[in-house]
Amino acid sequence: MAQGIQEDVMLNTALIKELADVAKDEALLQGVLMRIKETPNSSELATYAPFTLFPTPVPKAVFLQALAVQTHYNTLVDKISQDPDFLQESLASTVAVDDFTARLFRIHQQILKEGRSQTIVLGINRSDYMLDQREDGSSSLKQIEINTFAASFGGLSSHTPDVHRHILKIAGRLEESQRILDNNPAAGLARAVAKAWELYGSEKNIPTKRKRFDDVFKTGSLDHDKRLFVEGEEVAVVYFRNGYMPQNYTSEQDWDARLLMERSRAVKCPDISTHLAGTKKVQQVLARPGVLEKFFPDQPQVVEQIRATFAGLYTLDLGPEGDKTVALALAAPDRFVLKPQREGGGNNIYGSEICRVLEGAKTSTERTAYILMDKINPTASQNYLLRRDAPLIISNCLSELGAFGVYVRQGTDMVMNECVGHLLRTKSSEYSDGGVAAGVAVLDNPLLV
Known part of the structure; x- marks a missing residue:
């Protein structure tokens, strides 16, 4: 939180209570919503998604650094996904002891053996960072991980800027309110999906359906051209919302459904090799001397930009x-x-x-x-974390910055490669790990300083 807000507002209990009530109403108006945990599959009851009362200060230089390097991370992930030898070598020790990764890798091997049917690649990822505090008081951007699978919160983070602008105006902080950046990753994510759908060859409006693995197992099929059909309708793009955790696969039928989709011509986001490219083991191997140079042999500046973010x-x-x-x-x-x-x-x-x-x-x-x-050792800041049924108390907080990236490749032609927005999540410093979905972190906005 900006120093001026801390001095003027943070300790004024009555004003904080008023601002919190206003903030929750504004979140509801802006569509910053989620279903409640008691009825997670019902659309009848909803509440505001948890968020910070105030935006968190982020140094402008490191914020811009995160956005600038994202297209290079997009390229890197895509290059890794096309390098079966690198994936084999990187993951050999992991698949020997981790059954979940091994099962994913067996699907990858089967696709390689059969030959990829998918000629269009759609990548939606999010690279997450924390600001590591240096001894001289400055901060350096250090990557926590890159999410190549179900990179979430593009929708909600498109709506939170207006919430924080409104709160700051009510608090009399007009200048700070004007420094809340526009952010609309949802539009960029949708544009990438639409481009993949268009390249697949579809011409009508884009209908979307949400299906579980067991739905695909029961009603999914491939024709002689390996086009994917579910409930009799051809599928152009498969976006995986889950499938990244062992508990997402409750039966062998779920694994069969994943394999069926991977074997198809449909654009998968991510496809199995891109899923594996996002593993922690690959992240570790990339940090070895000389590895990035393999993927960017004539681009030392790109290598330098990426390597600067490695912890x-x-x-x-x-x-x-x-x-x-x-x-x-x-x-x-x-x-x-x-x-x-x-x-x-x-x-x-x-x-x-x-x-x-x-x-x-x-x-x-x-x-x-x-x-x-x-x-990584970020500097803590003070803020109020607004959560349903949680007390309104000031907390020492740590923040995590994410940059959303999208890319679409057709054959060897990269037709789209963009950074399309950002995400800031904040949690109490008492928690070592866990995000918004885990009930620990809350949505936030950067206030550039």
């Missing part, structure tokens, strides 16, 4: 290098984060729990299911 990443493969990583982690566990090959938040391991996991798997292949990463 320290370390292998836990068996051998001297992995043994050194284990020793590092056990000697100073609070300096690191232990990451399994999982998405969706709430999976990372911190502090003494790192020691427990690594002591138990010190000389075992089990440790190769994880990577180790330097813990």
Whole structure:
């Protein structure tokens, strides 16, 4: 929060209560909505999606850096997805011990064996960062992860700027309200989907349907040209909202449905190789010396831009290098984060729990299911986190900045490659891990400083 707001507003209890009530009403008016956890499948009851009362200050330079590097990350993910040898080598140790990643990799291998039917590639991803505090007081942008699967909150983050502008105006902070950036990732995401649909060859209006894996298993089929049909209708684009966690696959039929879709000509977002390109193990391998140069052989400036965002990443493969990583982690566990090959938040391991996991798997292949990463140390700020049924109290908060990227490739021709918006999420500093969906973080907006 900007210093002026802190001094003028933060400790005025009556004003805070008034602003919180106004903010919740404005969120409802702007469509910043979610279903309630008691009835998650019902559209009859809804509440505001959790968000911060005030925007959080973000240095302009690092914000612009995150947006500028996004198209290079788009290119990198796409290049990795087209390099089966790199994926095979990078994930060999992981698939040996992680059954979920292994099952995904077997689908990938089957598609390679049959030959890809899909000639159009649609990528929707989000690269997430924290601002690591340097000793001189400045901040550097460090990537937490890149999400190549179900990169969420493009819709809600398109509506939150108007909420914070309204709150700041009510609080008498007109100048700050004018510094809340327009942000509409939803439009960019939709434009990419529409481009993929158009290239597939569809000519009518774009109908959309939401189906579960079991629906696809029961009513899905491929014709002799490997066109995908579900309930008798041809499918041009498959956007996966879930399928990134083991619990998303409740039966063998769910896995069969995923394979059916992957074998089809339909544009998949992501396709199986792009899904694997977003794994933590690939993130760690990319940080090795010389690896980025393989994908950008004649573009040293691109390599420099991407590498500048890397935090320290370390292998836990068996051998001297992995043994050194284990020793590092056990000697100073609070300096690191232990990451399994999982998405969706709430999976990372911190502090003494790192020691427990690594002591138990010190000389075992089990440790190769994880990577180790330097813990990023952002500066805390004070804010109010507005959540349904939660008390209105001031909290020390940490924020995470995401940049949305989209790309569409047809054969070898990259027809779209853009950064289409941003996402700021904020949580109380008492929580080490977890996002909005996990009930920990809330939506926010950057106030550039």
